[in-house]
Structure formats: C-alpha cells, structure tokens
Amino acid sequence: MLALLATVLLYALHQDFWFWREARPLVFGFLPIGLFYHAAYTVAASGLLWMLVRSHWPAHLEDVSHE
Amino acid sequence: MIPAVVVFVYLGAVLAIGLMARRASAGRQDAEDFFLAGRSLGPAVFLLSLFGANMTAFSILGASGHAFANGIVTYGLMASSSALIIPLSLFVIGTRLWALGKRHGFMTPVQMFRDRWECAHIGTVIFAVQAVLLVPYIVIAVIGGGTTLRAVSGGWVPFWLGGAVVSLVVMGYVLFGGMRGIAWVNTFQTVLFLSFGAIAVVTIGHGMGGFRQAVESMLASPTTAPLLTRERVSPLYFFSYTFIPLSSIAFPHIGIFCLTARRLAYFRKTVVLYPVCMLAIWLPSVFLGVVANRATDIPAVKAKVEARATLATEGPTLSADRRDQLRAEASGDDVILKLVEGYAPLWLTAVLGAAVMAAVMASDSQILALSTMFTEDVFAFYVGTTRARDALQVQTGRLFVVLVTLVAYIVALAAPQSIFDIATQYAFAGYAALTPLLVAALFWRGSTRWGALASTVWTAVAVLAIAVLQTVVPPPPPGAAVSILSVAGVDVIARAASGTTVLGLLPVVPMTLISALLMVVVSRVTAASRPAAATLARYF
Numbered sequence: 157m158l159a160l161l162a163t164v165l166l167y168a169l170h171q172d173f174w175f176w177r178e179a180r181p182l183v184f185g186f187l188p189i190g191l192f193y194h195a196a197y198t199v200a201a202s203g204l205l206w207m208l209v210r211s212h213w214p215a216h217l218e219d220v221s222h223e
Numbered sequence: 224m225i226p227a228v229v230v231f232v233y234l235g236a237v238l239a240i241g242l243m244a245r246r247a248s249a250g251r252q253d254a255e256d257f258f259l260a261g262r263s264l265g266p267a268v269f270l271l272s273l274f275g276a277n278m279t280a281f282s283i284l285g286a287s288g289h290a291f292a293n294g295i296v297t298y299g300l301m302a303s304s305s306a307l308i309i310p311l312s313l314f315v316i317g318t319r320l321w322a323l324g325k326r327h328g329f330m331t332p333v334q335m336f337r338d339r340w341e342c343a344h345i346g347t348v349i350f351a352v353q354a355v356l357l358v359p360y361i362v363i364a365v366i367g368g369g370t371t372l373r374a375v376s377g378g379w380v381p382f383w384l385g386g387a388v389v390s391l392v393v394m395g396y397v398l399f400g401g402m403r404g405i406a407w408v409n410t411f412q413t414v415l416f417l418s419f420g421a422i423a424v425v426t427i428g429h430g431m432g433g434f435r436q437a438v439e440s441m442l443a444s445p446t447t448a449p450l451l452t453r454e455r456v457s458p459l460y461f462f463s464y465t466f467i468p469l470s471s472i473a474f475p476h477i478g479i480f481c482l483t484a485r486r487l488a489y490f491r492k493t494v495v496l497y498p499v500c501m502l503a504i505w506l507p508s509v510f511l512g513v514v515a516n517r518a519t520d521i522p523a524v525k526a527k528v529e530a531r532a533t534l535a536t537e538g539p540t541l542s543a544d545r546r547d548q549l550r551a552e553a554s555g556d557d558v559i560l561k562l563v564e565g566y567a568p569l570w571l572t573a574v575l576g577a578a579v580m581a582a583v584m585a586s587d588s589q590i591l592a593l594s595t596m597f598t599e600d601v602f603a604f605y606v607g608t609t610r611a612r613d614a615l616q617v618q619t620g621r622l623f624v625v626l627v628t629l630v631a632y633i634v635a636l637a638a639p640q641s642i643f644d645i646a647t648q649y650a651f652a653g654y655a656a657l658t659p660l661l662v663a664a665l666f667w668r669g670s671t672r673w674g675a676l677a678s679t680v681w682t683a684v685a686v687l688a689i690a691v692l693q694t695v696v697p698p699p700p701p702g703a704a705v706s707i708l709s710v711a712g713v714d715v716i717a718r719a720a721s722g723t724t725v726l727g728l729l730p731v732v733p734m735t736l737i738s739a740l741l742m743v744v745v746s747r748v749t750a751a752s753r754p755a756a757a758t759l760a761r762y763f
Contacts, residue, residue: 163311170304170465173458179442179451186434187510188451191295194303195506201307202498208314209491217322218487 159208166204170197227376229573230580234392237408237584241396244404253613257401257620258330258595259483266489268410273480273493274500275409276588277309277471278416285363286505290512291555292531294450297512300464302505306498308468312658314494316472317481319665321490324482327761331592332478332661333600339664339762340672341754343604348676349660350600352683353475356653357589358631360474364586365390365635367556374560375576386635389580393587394628397594398621402483405587412581417500419578420507422571423563427511430566434510437517446532447516463728466735470654473661476592508559515558521565527553538700546700586631594623652689652731656682659739663746668763671753674746678738685734689723692716 175190183192248256255261264272290297320335329335333353337346368389369382380388396404428434441447449455471477484490519525530552538546563575598620659678663670692707696718699705704724708716717724725733753759 166307167465170299170307171458171462172299175453176458177452177454179448182435182438186438188295188438190451190453191298191506191510194299195502197303198306198498198502201303201310202495204307205310205314205498206495208311209494213491214318214487217318 159212162204162207166197166200169200170194172197225569226573226576227372227380230372230375230576231388233577233580234388237411238392238395240408240411241398241400241404244396244400244407248401248403254598254616254620255328255330256403257617258591258599259479260401260403260406262325262483263485264406264483264489265485266492268406269484269489270493270496270500271413272406272409272588273313273477274497275413275585276405276476276480278413278504278585285556286508287512287515287559288555288557290509291515291527291558292553293455294452294513295509296453296456296461298505298509299453299461300456301467302501302509304465305468305471306501308465309471309501310494310497312469312472313481313490313497316661316665317478318487318490320478320481320661321484321487323762330479330482330599331596332473332475333596336660336664336675337604339754339758340670340675341758342672342675345672345676345679346600346604349657349679350596352653352679353657354593354596355683356650356657356686357475357593358627358634360650361586361589361593361627361631362635364393364584364589365631368580368584369635370557371560371576371580374557374564375572375580377564383636386632389584390628390632393584393590394624397587397591397624401617401620402588402591405591406483408587409585412584413500415581416578417503419575420503423511423559423567423575423578424507426567426571427514427562430562431514431518434514437514440517441514450513450516457727459727460724460729463732466655466729466731467651468655469658469735470651470731473654473657474589474592474650475596476588478661479592479595480588511559511562512555515555515562518562518565521561523561524558524565527555527558534700539703541700543697546698550698590624590627590631591620593627594620597623652729652734653682653686655731656685656734656738658735659742662739663742665762667746668759669746669750669753670742671746671749673749673752674742674744677741677745681738681741682734685730685737689730692718692723 172190172193175193178190179188181189183189187195248261286297286301289300320329320332323329323335327335327338329338333346333350336349337343365386369384369386372380372385372388373382376385396408400407431437438451441451453461472481515524516528519528530549534541534546534549534553538549541549560576560579563572567575598616602619603616657679660675663674696705696707698720699718700720704714704717704719706714706717707723708714713726714724715726723730
C-alpha cells in the first residue's frame with residue numbers, strides 16, 4: 157500500500173504547476189528551475205524504483221518459469 | 224568531409240559487430256536464437272540494449288528539435304514522465320512477459336494473447352494493427368539517418384543516399400546477427416552516446432561563451448524568454464503527455480526484448496538505472512536544443528530562427544504552402560548537429576556525428592520485431608510450426624527484414640513531416656491505446672478475446688481518424704487552433720499547429736481510456752467466452 161501511495165504521489169508531482177511561469181532561480185547559474193525540477197524528478201524516479209525492486213520483487217515468477 | 228568519413232567508419236564497425244554476433248551463434252541457427260538471442264542476454268547487455276531499443280532518432284534529433292521550438296517543456300513532456308512510467312511498466316508487465324515466455328515458449332506478444340484468450344484470427348487482427356503502427360517508428364530512423372549523414376557531410380551526402388546507407392547497414396547486421404547482433408550493436412551504441420552527451424554540453428557551452436550568458440540573454444528577450452518556462456503549454460496538455468510512455472511496453476520490440484534476458488533478476492538493474500540513462504541522454508539534448516536559439520552566429524541556425532519568426536508574425540496572412548515551407552525551414556530536427564558543427568573542433572564533430580548516428584539507428588529492433596511477428600504470428604501460425612521448421616522460420620524472418628527495410632526507406636523519402644510529429648501522432652498514441660490488452664491479459668481473469676478485439680479495432684479506427692483529420696485539415700498558424708467539433712460552445716476536437724487535441728488533451732488520453740473501457744465493458748458482456756479454467760490456471 158505504501159509503495160502504491162509513493163508511486164501515485166510521484167506521478168502527481170510530475171504536474172509541477174508551481175514552476176510553470178518561472179525560469180528563475182537559475183540553478184548552477186544557467187539551468188532554469190523548471191528544467192532542474194524535472195531532472196531531479198528523474199533521479200527521484202530511480203530512487204522509487206530502487207525501493208520497489210527491493211521491497212516488491214516478484215521472485216515467484218523466476219520459480220514459475222522453471223516449472 | 225572528415226566527420227562523414229568517421230561516421231562511415233562507425234557504420235562499418237557496427238556491421239562488423241553484427242558479423243561477430245553471427246559467429247557467436249554459429250552453433251545454433253534455430254528460430255529462438257535468431258529472434259531472441261536464445262533468451263541468453265546478460266544483465267549489462269540487457270539494460271543497455273533495451274534502453275537503446277527505446278532511444279530513437281526521436282529522442283535525440285526530435286527532442287532537441289522540439290526543445291528548439293518549444294523550450295524546456297520538452298523534458299517534462301517526454302523524459303521525466305517516461306523515466307517513471309517506462310521502468311515501472313518493465314517492472315510490472317515486463318517481468319511477467321519474461322516468465323510466461325520462458326515457461327510457454329512465446330516469442331511474440333500475439334502468441335501470448337492467442338494462448339491467453341484462446342483465439343486465432345483475433346490474434347491476427349492484433350498483429351496487423353501492431354505491424355501497421357510499427358512502420359512509422361522504423362521510418363523515423365531512416366529519416367534520422369538521412370538527416371544526420373547529410374548534416375555531418377555538409378550536404379555532400381544527400382538525404383536519400385544517407386537514408387539508404389543507414390538502411391543497408393541496419394539491414395545487414397540484423398540479417399547476419401539477428402537479436403544477438405542487435406543487442407551487441409545497441410549496447411555499443413548506447414555506451415557511445417552516453418559517453419559523449421556530456422562532452423557535447425561542455426564543448427558547445429565553451430563555444431557559445433558559456434551557458435550562463437546564453438540563458439541570461441534569452442531571458443532578456445521577449446521572444447525567447449518563454450522557452451525557459453512552460454507558459455506556452457497548458458497544464459492539461461502537459462498532463463496528457465504522461466500517457467505517451469504507456470506505449471513503450473506495448474511496442475512489440477520492447478515486449479520481445481523482455482524475453483531475451485537469461486534471468487529475471489536482470490530486470491532489477493534495468494528498472495533502477497533506466498531513469499538515470501534517460502537523464503544522461505535527454506537533459507543534454509533538450510538543454511542544447513533550447514540554447515540553440517541563441518546560436519544565431521551559425522548561419523543555418525539563424526535561418527531557422529528567422530523562418531520561425533516569419534511564421535509567427537505573418538503566418539495568418541500566408542498561404543498554406545508558404546507556411547509548410549517555413550515550417551520545414553524552421554524545423555529543428557538537425558539543430559544539435561548544427562551546434563556541434565558550429566562550435567566543436569573537427570575531430571569532435573566527427574565523433575559526435577557518429578554518436579548521434581548511434582541513436583538514430585535504433586530501428587534495428589523494430590525491424591527484427593516485425594520480422595519475428597510476421598514469421599511467428601502469421602507464417603508459423605497458419606503454416607503450422609511442424610511444417611515451418613526452425614530453418615525455414617529463420618529464412619522467412621530474414622526475407623521479411625529486407626522487405627520491411629525497403630518499405631520504410633520508400634516511405635521515408637516521401638514523408639516530409641517532422642520526426643516528432645510522426646512519432647507522437649501515430650505510433651506512440653496507438654501503442655498506448657493497446658496497453659490495456661497487456662494489462663487485461665496479465666492481471667484480469669475476466670477479460671475475453673472480444674474485449675481484446677474491441678480495444679484493438681478502436682485503436683485502429685482512432686489512429687486512422689487522426690491521420691485523416693490531420694491530412695484534411697491543414698495546420699493553422701502557430702498559436703491559433705481550428706475547431707473541428709464544438710458542443711455547446713466547447714471545442715471538443717480542435718486542430719492546432721502541433722496536432723489534434725480532444726478537449727485540450729492529446730488524443731492519446733481518450734484513445735487509451737476508451738480502449739480500457741471497451742476492454743472492461745465488452746469482456747463483461749461476453750463473459751461466456753472466457754477461456755477454460757485450465758488456460759486461466761496457467762496465468763493466475
């Protein structure tokens with residue numbers, strides 16, 4: 157349930173209306189905040205997937221394939 | 224000339240890799256080895272080749288071209304949502320496809336659908352729709368190849384010849400190496416591109432006098448400042464793009480790639496590292512596409528910016544033909560190559576040209592997927608696997624590789640639309656609408672073959688309707704929209720410069736939701752045709 161909630165939350169966070177019309181602050185002096193947010197979002201996606209793989213790995217499928 | 228030579232050397236190298244793959248599989252010439260690399264790929268090759276199979280001309284040339292015209296929104300539209308949804312679909316659906324393939328010997332998604340829903344000809348209908356939707360994706364790569372070779376050779380290699388060379392090379396290593404050749408070449412290509420993305424950013428940034436200055440200068444101009452925000456795109460439109468990555472797992476070449484891993488555990492690293500690879504390729508592509516708007520000291524880029532400005536200011540008063548001409552001139556599909564040409568030293572231009580070529584040649588797995596589908600879903604199914612012996616299946620597969628490549632090349636010569644448009648409006652939306660088939664087959668006992676047929680036919684009709692609509696109604700000037708269907712003062716269907724919208728959303732949203740709804744409703748109505756208990760027991 158927690159995994160599902162985390163996934164839905166991350167999906168919802170993709171819709172970052174709060175940075176819609178803003179280019180500033182420029183992260184590292186040149187990266188518009190909207191672009192930086194989505195780059196960070198990509199890293200967060202990797203983190204969530206790491207958590208899912210650790211906690212909800214469908215190991216039973218490997219057994220099934222050997223039947 | 225030197226960049227073109229390096230790119231040709233690179234093309235020779237990938238052909239050689241294909242030949243090496245053929246040697247590696249010399250002991251096995253059966254269909255499973257040719258079409259699935261014997262289900263034997265290791266973890267690194269599986270990750271890099273699967274990622275490479277998803278990265279096409281679209282993700283490099285299309286992404287930077289789209290960012291050149293639309294700004295930073297491109298990354299949020301396609302990259303960040305894909306970074307979550309594609310690996311998630313590999314985790315949830317891909318792992319199950321792998322297990323079923325290993326257990327029952329499936330080589331294509333349609334083989335699984337036929338078994339799961341106990342159907343024959345409905346499987347053929349699904350095959351036909353999948354095949355038709357896959358061709359545009361292959362065409363993208365030919366266009367990308369032609370565009371790249373023309374750009375890196377300074378026009379010395381014309382578009383038609385560049386496309387032909389790329390098609391022949393891809394066809395060559397697919398014919399020789401089959402899936403193993405594709406996996407090795409994709410691995411080589413993905414490593415190459417991941418390595419040089421950062422180099423491109425540093426070199427071009429240095430050439431432009433620093434990105435800080437370029438971005439500040441863009442912010443100071445009212446015409447370019449909006450490219451650094453998302454103010455020109457509605458939140459609804461932005462949201463609708465999150466449906467596009469659903470298409471990935473429904474693409475037959477991705478579904479088939481899921482069957483090539485030796486062990487289920489190899490999905491782990493692929494799922495976790497996929498977003499990181501997305502970041503490494505898309506962030507440089509999009510950012511460089513955006514800042515290219517300040518690279519007007521490069522004549523080719525300046526011409527594009529001027530054509531776009533003319534289109535924006537005089538568009539409504541121009542003829543449709545003149546607008547089409549200006550759109551072609553303003554197209555940014557080759558803008559990243561123009562930046563490299565303008566700012567990088569010659570040797571680096573050559574290497575980067577080869578790296579871009581690596582990305583645009585990802586049509587190999589689509590070509591082999593079509594060939595696998597034709598061989599297994601049509602030829603072996605109707606002729607019978609006993610009569611269609613392994614050797615005959617491989618020969619048929621190879622013949623189809625040649626035919627598919629030829630058709631894609633001819634279509635590419637006659638297709639003037641931008642890479643991005645073709646990709647999103649036809650193939651991606653169609654496959655996203657086919658995703659409910661996979662979800663229902665793997666997770667819903669109550670789904671029936673009639674539900675699957677309803678979803679498939681709906682997808683075909685919807686894609687056809689969009690194609691007809693976009694052909695009949697020419698694109699209006701940028702910023703304007705032509706109402707096609709209006710109800711009570713609300714624009715239900717509209718034609719904008721970027722494509723068709725339905726209630727302000729991309730067509731992919733209603734297409735996918737209606738496809739899912741049809742699957743549910745029709746399956747419930749036809750509950751009597753559910754598969755036998757023994758069949759269901761194999762899946763649940």
